Amino acid sequence: MTSHPPVPSHPPVIVVGAGIIGASIAWHLARRGAAVTLVDAARPGGVATAASFAWINASWGNPEPYVRLRMAAMAGWRGLDAEVPALNVAWTGGLLWDLPEEDLRTFAAERSATGYAVRLVDGAEAHRLEPAIAVPPTLAVHARGEAAVEPAAAAEALAAAAVQRGATVRTDTPVAALSLADGRVTGIVLADGTVIAADHVVVAAGIATPALVAPAGVTLPLKDPPGLLIRTAPLPKLLNGLVMAPALHVRQAADGRLVAGADFGGADPGADAAATADRVFADLRSLLAADVPLTLEGFNVGRRPTPADGFPAVGRIAGVEGLSVAVMHSGVTLAPAIGAFLADEVLTGRREPLLAPYRPERFIG
Numbered sequence: 001m002t003s004h005p006p007v008p009s010h011p012p013v014i015v016v017g018a019g020i021i022g023a024s025i026a027w028h029l030a031r032r033g034a035a036v037t038l039v040d041a042a043r044p045g046g047v048a049t050a051a052s053f054a055w056i057n058a059s060w061g062n063p064e065p066y067v068r069l070r071m072a073a074m075a076g077w078r079g080l081d082a083e084v085p086a087l088n089v090a091w092t093g094g095l096l097w098d099l100p101e102e103d104l105r106t107f108a109a110e111r112s113a114t115g116y117a118v119r120l121v122d123g124a125e126a127h128r129l130e131p132a133i134a135v136p137p138t139l140a141v142h143a144r145g146e147a148a149v150e151p152a153a154a155a156e157a158l159a160a161a162a163v164q165r166g167a168t169v170r171t172d173t174p175v176a177a178l179s180l181a182d183g184r185v186t187g188i189v190l191a192d193g194t195v196i197a198a199d200h201v202v203v204a205a206g207i208a209t210p211a212l213v214a215p216a217g218v219t220l221p222l223k224d225p226p227g228l229l230i231r232t233a234p235l236p237k238l239l240n241g242l243v244m245a246p247a248l249h250v251r252q253a254a255d256g257r258l259v260a261g262a263d264f265g266g267a268d269p270g271a272d273a274a275a276t277a278d279r280v281f282a283d284l285r286s287l288l289a290a291d292v293p294l295t296l297e298g299f300n301v302g303r304r305p306t307p308a309d310g311f312p313a314v315g316r317i318a319g320v321e322g323l324s325v326a327v328m329h330s331g332v333t334l335a336p337a338i339g340a341f342l343a344d345e346v347l348t349g350r351r352e353p354l355l356a357p358y359r360p361e362r363f364i365g
């Protein structure tokens with residue numbers, strides 16, 4: 001992200017939701033000198049965020065404009081990591097072979113031409129990269145620039161960094177409604193009826209976003225598919241990076257636990273989530289060398305805040321002064337770009353071209 005001069009004495013902005021998206025927006029606003037209050041029903045760390053696999057990537061299978069946004073976000077993570085060291089971004093890279101061989105070859109060829117650091121690796125190289133894999137793939141893609149964060153801790157770190165720059169964080173403060181007057185948003189209303197005034201309100205409340213913005217006449221169709229991830233008891237360092245195998249995506253968290261799902265978005269928990277967790281754990285056992293001492297510690301089911309067409313809904317709401325939204329899947333990857341672009345839009349009105357396909361107007365008309 002480019003750096004901008006501070007915006008002096010800008011009218012107050014409220015950000016509703018302190019998951020990774022709201023925390024990033026608040027950090028970027030505070031960094032620009034805005035008077036920002038970050039409000040959460042609980043505490044910074046989020047709901048979807050806390051349940052996330054937290055793979056930072058611009059991987060295979062995304063349309064080109066979305067890849068460019070994701071690559072901008074990955075560059076943003078580099079900048080954030082330098083400015084907020086408590087983020088502890090794990091720049092481990094990822095080893096991926098959950099695609100047919102032809103797609104692996106196309107992925108490596110096409111994406112490396114765009115500057116995404118990917119290369120094909122053979123079985124020997126795959127084994128060197130991840131010796132704990134029981135049967136290394138004969139062909140894989142290694143993506144050197146991919147990363148992960150501990151997602152709830154990262155949201156907390158961004159909120160804390162925003163406070164260092166003068167932001168206020170209000171925890172345990174559910175927002176009951178937006179305060180509306182003459183078709184514009186003038187602040188938020190708390191459960192006890194207290195109104196907190198603001199010049200601009202950004203709603204980044206994950207799956208709660210559509211209900212909060214509906215009274216302002218904003219329709220935001222959202223899906224919230226569930227995703228199940230298991231975690232093991234902590235282990236000494238076992239994996240060198242993210243592993244995207246055909247049956248399973250897995251990474252080793254900073255605390256040594258392995259986090260795994262049938263997909264990075266989590267397995268569909270089905271009717272019996274515990275049985276699904278056992279199946280994912282069995283797949284993890286098969287993936288790793290037999291002598292790895294694995295214990296299933298538990299699992300969690302998160303809900304992915306996913307606008308109806310699968311892509312982010314982000315930006316000022318045309319026709320409703322004083323209101324922006326930011327709701328999306330892949331929010332851990334996208335948080336730095338969304339934070340920087342939306343902060344700029346709120347403070348200056350500039351509309352970032354990379355966000356053009358992701359405007360909420362496409363749902364509102």
Ligand SMILES: Cc1cc2nc3c(=O)[nH]c(=O)nc-3n(C[C@H](O)[C@H](O)[C@H](O)COP(=O)(O)OP(=O)(O)OC[C@H]3O[C@@H](n4cnc5c(N)ncnc54)[C@H](O)[C@@H]3O)c2cc1C
Pocket residue numbers: 016017018019020021022023039040041042043044045046047048049050051052053054055056173174175176204205206207208212226227228229264265266301302303304305326327328329330331332333334
């Ligand atoms: C299983 C799973 C795996 C995933 N894997 C990845 C991945 O590998 N890579 C990736 O990039 N993305 C991944 N995602 C998606 C990513 O986690 C989400 O896109 C992201 O966390 C969304 O963040 P958020 O801040 O918008 O929402 P949330 O984290 O849900 O935060 C919303 C916040 O709003 C607050 N809130 C809600 N209502 C109110 C209210 N009325 N008043 C005040 N506060 C309110 C909540 O308390 C919460 O803190 C995954 C998601 C899941 C569930």
